[in-house]
Amino acid sequence: MTLIDDIVESRSVSVVGLEKNTGKTECLNYIIRNLPAGRVKVAVTSIGVDGETTDSVTGTSKPEIFLREGMLFSTSEKHYLQRRILSELLDVSDESTALGRVVTARALDYGNLLLSGPSTGKGLGRWIRKMETLGAGLTLIDGAISRLSSASPAISEAMVLSTGAALSANIAELVRKTAHTVGLIMAEKYSGPGYERMSGLEGGGIWNICTDGSIRQVPSGMSALSLASVKDNLARGFAGIYVSGALTDRLVDRIIADGAGDGFEIVARDFTKVFVSPSCVARMERAGIMLKMLMTSRLLAVCVNPVSPNGIILDSSRLCGALEEKLPVPVYDLFRLDS
Template structure:
């Protein structure tokens, strides 16, 4: 049985593959998904956030796996990155501009390795998804999410997400697992209570403070504040806090020093950029995060090798990562293996 069968046998809609860093096997995962869908005769549309599919890594100059598209696949990418590739037929332009040209829709006529450079703005990415699903009637849209741009996992863009992790995160396997577990927890935040969600959606403020029935809007041009600014806000001792935007270590440190608020609500888990050490300390002090719009994380894929070929024992990494993340599915795409928990 194909290792994707149980997860994607009836999949329709949008699926994003995002990596925790470079060289964690995101492109290999993407190719595996393209192959899985193509073998079932499903129509697929592919795009990306940022650029991917180059022959060599821009930083390490090591050779990278190509993005391989099958005949009939639709593609949304900047026109200049394709050049005059004959296997690809231009269908239409979208009017979306990027540094690498205008994003256009293409269809692949024969198996081809391509560079994909889609739109970087969320509203444009949503438009591309709409063009794929509504106009071209594709069954599945695959988004290649750049490791430094988490916007593609926003639930407003993507229905489901696959996270790619691997040895390149650390030379210590336990640290690789800890970092991955932290990111999984952040991406899979529980939904906030319905009454709070309704109040938040009725407000246009970037920051909301809740204290029982009382709500206060904080009028600021940004939610990316320094620790001292957060300390000042927390002087009111709110029980709950909503932040519309990205949150990072400055907020985490202020929460720890202030010992609260106990609940922080963000639009979705892709907005959380708090390191694993601080994330663990927040949980220990019972300061928890919730999301207005939860993310559906479908699985984690692992790459046991570093750039250059060395790395961890693949079976050991699969076993330990699978055990740490259970019941979330964990797959080694290169080996075609999926973690199976043994019951004793």
């Protein structure tokens, strides 16, 4: 199956970048341009501000968001008033952003615009449900830089990841960083003892997974920032540990120091809650510790931009080949496919 085939088979897809200027918006535009006409009604929004003609940080030119006739789109009141596309207003929601309420409309022609939709993960979840009531069979989310939350499996069903020369000018380093993130995204789903109870828990916190299948909450208020004050052993005598908040290097090192070893499971809510370094993952592997996710994401592909804003141009064939050797998903240079 091609990337477009995989996307059409999904109900919601987030497009997220590992770094600014890795081609995320070009990837979204490629998807929009190549979706089969009339096969599915599409709705699109962004968790940040996307579609600017000029990058606010680097000052370089940027691609605008492209829409096709009949597509639904949601943006802030400010950017809706600035649109350069003929549209039919469908809804003005109570969802508020720094740029006003979120406005939903149907494109009546082809054109470009700025997208600035819901600014939170919960807001995106409500937006997806709203688009479904308006008949959308596929929702597309343009995720903002450093906002991987839009790709959380609690929000979108599938995701496309963009990477490129803006992340690193060194191919080996770029591949290492990309492979690390892909490894977290595609980590094994946890289905062991306590799964149903963990799934129903809300808010932050840490729970020991006991050998009898029960789970026990670590002292209230404990977090990665308050480890020094916790005297309880986090690992010895337990089968694993569930971290519903941020999983960090410091927390993993404490778990290892407390005796976690071969077969011990560290469970995170999903990959967007994991902030561990490649060296930390290596320490877990050496200790025989397994990292699993309560909710897993479906990564459809990795898209590559071999050009950075400061003029660095990587060899696309070498880059794609190196990524394909390390990644279990398709790798595309959409710039080359479009040329």
